[in-house]
Amino acid sequence: MENVDFLSDVLCRHRVSLDFDVQRARAVQVAKRDDWLPDRLLLPLGLMAKDPPLLNFDLRDASGESRPLLTSQDTAEAAYQALCYLATKTLGRTPLDEEGKEVLRAIVSNPADRADEALRGWYSPADRTYPPGSQASALMMDPAFRLIVTELVQNYIALTPIEADSGRQLLKYSYASEVPWAAPRLRDRIFGTSARLTFPVVAAGASYSYHFEVAAPENLDARRLTLSEAEGDPPRPRAEALMRIDGRREHMHAHVHLANRYSNHVAVVDLISQRRGLVRSAWFGALYATVALVAGYFWQRQTGRLEHANVEALGAALLLVPGLAAVYVSRPGEHGMAARFAFGTRVATVLAAAAAVFASISLALGFEGRALENFWLGSSIAAGLPTVFLWYVYWRAGKRVDYEVTRG
Structure with a gap:
């Protein structure tokens, strides 16, 4: 069971529960040295990316006690021995040659770029022709070996030691990675x-x-x-x-x-x-500005009385839009992922607010007659375009999606 949630717009947290039975698992016998592995089984938790490194890795058992991981050197050695075992099994008990051993060790011991270089130097059918019976060709044509070795180019196997005589267990681990x-x-x-x-x-x-x-x-x-x-x-x-x-x-x-x-x-x-939250409020605020500006434009065009209106009251009504925009454009506690989505919405909100500000400035500067009418017409258009944009965002965010499960 893997659960993913988002810490920010660049980091996500993985929480994994692993339920397994040691007695029913198939073990892979690898070579042991006195100075290397303890006399216990190694449980693979999964493949973890070599680069960038994982953050805040935490492994615990069902009781909440912390469990150890193998060191990077022991992890590489275990992966190397397992690959050699799989290669020998794939080749029909034929021992792997020294070149193949060096390549496999380079893959599990090096960063992703150098591991990829080692693999391509060993097997690259687009650049080289391999003779019949070539071990590199035989191994890479096997789907199981090819899958594992290519995964180990970019990843490493996280391993933890467990007791061979234990039964069913539950382990939980968590880590943070890039989104x-x-x-x-x-x-x-x-x-x-x-x-x-x-x-x-x-x-x-x-x-x-x-x-x-x-x-x-x-x-x-x-x-x-x-x-x-x-x-x-x-x-x-x-x-x-x-x-x-x-x-x-x-x-x-x-x-x-x-x-x-x-x-x-x-x-x-x-x-x-x-739809709720920023998207809805931004559209309503822009719509308010557009309606006010269009109404003022037609009032001035039909009666010419806009220039004689109460400048302070009308300006305050128009400047309500920038105030609302400031509240929704600057949201310190907002999740970083939602902030990424809201970039276009925020820009449109600022444009609508700017149109209302310019209309207020025209009143404060004492524009009259046709000049005031044209200024408010331009402000109405400047507010109307982002309002249409915000309506589309509002409509798209609110589209109904029926719940449906499809199995392949």
Whole structure:
């Protein structure tokens, strides 16, 4: 079970619960040295990104006691021994040659860029032709070995020692990582009402049952949550999802059973703005400014009496809009994710407020006749355009989405 919530617009927190039975698990025997591993089983918690490093990693058992992780050196050694075991098994008990051993050790011991360089130097079918019987070709053509070794280029295996005679256990761990922002579409850049985040979920293929839950930040909703197999680098979801949840929810939960262990998997989260809060208030404020300016323009055009109105009262009514804009444009306690979505809304609010300010200035400067009429016409247009924009954002944020579950 993996739960994701958002600490800010750049960091998200993962909380993972791992339920397993040691007696029913299949163990991989790796070579041991007296100066290396203790005489205990090693439980893989999952694949963690090499770069950027994880923040605030915390591992605890069911009673809340802290559990240790292997050091980076021991983790690399364990991964190397496991890869050698898998390579020998894939090659039909043929020992792995020295070149292959050096490459595998370089992959598990180095940062992602150097590990990728080592793998490409060993196996790159686009640049080299491999003779029949080549170990590199035989190993990389095996889907299980290829999946594991390519994952270990970008990630490392988090391992914790457990007792071999223990039974069913529950471990919980949490960590913070960067929010996996995708390149936003042009429409999303302009209107700022939706965003798509893609989370790699390596554990989906290694689990009997995998659950993914996401909690949307304040003033946002989850529009869709999709669990699917992935392809490419970086991984992209395939068209047919294993499970897809559509709707408008502050929390969404999807799960998959017995996923293909030889495939990569991703969870894709679509977030959208809520109508209540900033979006609604910004549109109402801009609409108020537009109606007031248009009414003043027609009053001046039909009667010419706008210039004789109470300047202080009319100016105060118009300057109410900038006051409201200041409240909603500057919100110190707002979640960083919601602030990203609200950029276009804030700009439009400021433009509508600026139009009201300029109209007030024309009264204070004593504009009369056609000059005042034209000034208010321009201010009406300047306020009307962002009002139309804000109406569209308001309408789009409030579109009804029926709750629906689709399984592939």
